[in-house]
Amino acid sequence: MAGEKVNRIHLTEKDYQGSPSTMCRGCGHDAISASVMRAFYESSVDPRKVIKLSGIGCSSKTPAYFLGQSFGFNATHGRMSAIATGANLANHSLISIGVSGDGDTAAIGLGNFCHMMRRNVNIAYIVENNGVYGLTKGQFSATADKGSVMKGGKVNDIPAIDIAELAITFGATYVARSFSGDRKQLAPLIQGALAHRGAAILDVISPCVTFNNHEGSTKSLKYAKEHLDPIHDVDFIPHHENIEVDYEEGKDQEVVMHDGSRIILHKLGKDYDPSNKMQAIVAIHAAIAEGKFLTGLIYYDPTRPEFIEDLNLCETPLAELGQDMLQPRAEMLDQINAEFMK
Amino acid sequence: MNLWSSEPLALGKEPFDRGKVVTAAQLEQWEKQGKKSRRYFDADGDGIPYRTLPGNMHRKAAYFTRGSGHDADARYSEDEKDYKETLDRLRHKLDTARKYVPKPIIETSDGAKTGVICFGSSYEPVREARNRLRAAGLKTNHLLLRALPLGEETREFVAAHDRVYLVEQNRDGQMAAVFKEEWPELGSRIASVLIYDGLPATAGEIVRQIKAHEAHLTTGAEEWREKKLIASI
Ligand SMILES: Cc1ncc(C[n+]2csc(CCOP(=O)(O)OP(=O)(O)O)c2C)c(N)n1
Ligand code: SF4
Ligand SMILES: [Mg+2]
Numbered sequence: 001m002a003g004e005k006v007n008r009i010h011l012t013e014k015d016y017q018g019s020p021s022t023m024c025r026g027c028g029h030d031a032i033s034a035s036v037m038r039a040f041y042e043s044s045v046d047p048r049k050v051i052k053l054s055g056i057g058c059s060s061k062t063p064a065y066f067l068g069q070s071f072g073f074n075a076t077h078g079r080m081s082a083i084a085t086g087a088n089l090a091n092h093s094l095i096s097i098g099v100s101g102d103g104d105t106a107a108i109g110l111g112n113f114c115h116m117m118r119r120n121v122n123i124a125y126i127v128e129n130n131g132v133y134g135l136t137k138g139q140f141s142a143t144a145d146k147g148s149v150m151k152g153g154k155v156n157d158i159p160a161i162d163i164a165e166l167a168i169t170f171g172a173t174y175v176a177r178s179f180s181g182d183r184k185q186l187a188p189l190i191q192g193a194l195a196h197r198g199a200a201i202l203d204v205i206s207p208c209v210t211f212n213n214h215e216g217s218t219k220s221l222k223y224a225k226e227h228l229d230p231i232h233d234v235d236f237i238p239h240h241e242n243i244e245v246d247y248e249e250g251k252d253q254e255v256v257m258h259d260g261s262r263i264i265l266h267k268l269g270k271d272y273d274p275s276n277k278m279q280a281i282v283a284i285h286a287a288i289a290e291g292k293f294l295t296g297l298i299y300y301d302p303t304r305p306e307f308i309e310d311l312n313l314c315e316t317p318l319a320e321l322g323q324d325m326l327q328p329r330a331e332m333l334d335q336i337n338a339e340f341m342k
Numbered sequence: 343m344n345l346w347s348s349e350p351l352a353l354g355k356e357p358f359d360r361g362k363v364v365t366a367a368q369l370e371q372w373e374k375q376g377k378k379s380r381r382y383f384d385a386d387g388d389g390i391p392y393r394t395l396p397g398n399m400h401r402k403a404a405y406f407t408r409g410s411g412h413d414a415d416a417r418y419s420e421d422e423k424d425y426k427e428t429l430d431r432l433r434h435k436l437d438t439a440r441k442y443v444p445k446p447i448i449e450t451s452d453g454a455k456t457g458v459i460c461f462g463s464s465y466e467p468v469r470e471a472r473n474r475l476r477a478a479g480l481k482t483n484h485l486l487l488r489a490l491p492l493g494e495e496t497r498e499f500v501a502a503h504d505r506v507y508l509v510e511q512n513r514d515g516q517m518a519a520v521f522k523e524e525w526p527e528l529g530s531r532i533a534s535v536l537i538y539d540g541l542p543a544t545a546g547e548i549v550r551q552i553k554a555h556e557a558h559l560t561t562g563a564e565e566w567r568e569k570k571l572i573a574s575i
Pocket of ligand 3: 057101102103128129130131132133134141
């Protein structure tokens with residue numbers, strides 16, 4: 001359409017849309033989808049090169065509501081991490097975005113999730129964290145805070161799993177937390193996750209307005225807004241944009257990504273260095289003790305090789321190799337057989 | 343203890359076959375021919391639709407994979423008609439698979455009227471048991487089952503024998519139940535040999551159970567049935 005704004009690959013924002021959402025009106029997950037579309041548009045990512053992966057849950061349904069031109073895979077409950085690992089091995093030229101829930105990731109899928117991060121699989125993995133199993137009508141998940149009250153009045157007396165802390169501990173190399181309603185912070189963090197090569201985990205507080213939005217819940221819209229504790233404001237500058245930034249000494253910090261993109265962190269009072277693992281974990285614990293949600297880029301390590309580098313995979317994706325490349329030659333097999341007979 | 347040798351590894355001779363995968367070029371051609379690509383539509387009548395692989399850059403290539411809640415064009419659907427159509431197509435696909443899964447391996451001996459069927463790690467003890475039975479005067483034919491769903495060769499094998507011993511390593515005769523559900527008319531020919539004492543199957547135990555069953559057939563004694571030497575379901 002004449003005059004319609006396009007990005008660097010001549011796509012409009014509409015080209016990043018999907019089917020109409022079936023979420024409840026006001027659900028945090030829809031707001032996150034909007035940020036996802038914004039991030040892909042702003043970073044000028046070709047949707048045909050993207051694979052969308054998810055598990056089971058309201059959150060896991062959302063990849064149908066963005067990037068309609070991308071392949072999507074709704075895995076079984078809690079198994080997205082394993083599918084993502086396999087997809088990455090089969091074709092590492094594709095850009096993976098994973099969307100999961102706190103139940104899908106931190107309850108049934110916890111084991112798979114930990115191993116995916118341990119392997120530093122290249123993915124932008126968003127946990128749409130509402131503290132409950134939304135799809136099955138609001139039971140507590142493993143991220144429900146101790147003392148939080150369920151809609152029916154039941155009080156949770158088991159401590160929560162903190163996804164950001166878990167991610168840092170298990171080897172993820174880009175760990176951020178944000179809030180569904182904060183597109184200004186969330187969209188650039190997603191752009192950063194897409195530019196990063198390795199496991200990028202975004203723990204996004206995403207209120208379930210139907211089952212976990214009442215007084216006494218620590219993941220309600222009101223509670224979340226009142227307890228957000230941003231470390232910094234975040235800007236993302238894609239590698240293809242040659243923008244000069246005026247840095248304020250001691251206040252702004254630039255993080256250069258693998259592809260040359262830059263994340264600019266504008267500090268908000270605290271002195272915080274996201275490359276410091278110990279500091280990151282201490283800061284998370286301090287925030288938990290104060291009942292706050294620490295948001296921003298919490299941890300970043302560009303030095304660790306991603307999974308396919310560790311495995312020394314060839315440049316051509318495995319899925320595109322023919323039989324001639326995948327089968328050993330007869331002499332080679334003879335040699336292997338001979339080795340066993342020694 | 344853990345040093346074992348197998349036959350030397352051999353190269354597969356079959357070309358790779360990924361099934362009905364459609365490339366971007368084919369999609370382009372289909373479009374020119376006015377042919378629609380429909381992800382879950384049974385175009386060939388075998389229950390197996392054409393599919394694209396991620397990385398295919400054609401505009402029409404991408405689709406969303408989810409459970410059974412979709413229509414023939416991979417669109418999300420809660421319509422009961424779509425759901426039933428999907429499940430019926432999958433039934434059809436399973437039936438098609440009967441012709442393509444690995445075929446059973448059949449070994450025959452002259453004049454044998456008794457059949458033995460086994461699968462997996464029961465094979466070696468069954469082989470030894472058949473030798474011992476032959477020495478004791480009972481010749482058997484053998485079918486090594488290698489895949490489900492069951493195919494026509496297996497049905498013919500059961501139908502060609504008065505008696506078939508189906509050896510499996512579980513308490514309930516689960517494989518026998520599959521046979522009986524597929525071919526109820528042949529069910530009475532199947533007797534289960536069940537091994538579930540926590541130890542590897544032995545030829546001795548297989549021979550013991552088959553002999554006990556044969557003895558019962560010749561003497562008509564009900565005794566073995568009470569002792570549940572052979573569970574028949
Ligand atoms: C194997 C299996 N177990 C249980 C379920 C039921 N189930 C569906 S969604 C869900 C929890 C989803 O919670 P979460 O991942 O937090 O997603 P939300 O709906 O809150 O976005 C459960 C337990 C299932 N579908 N599969
Ligand atoms: S039940 Fe909760 S999580 Fe699910 S769509 Fe509704 S508001 Fe969102
Ligand atoms: Mg949830």
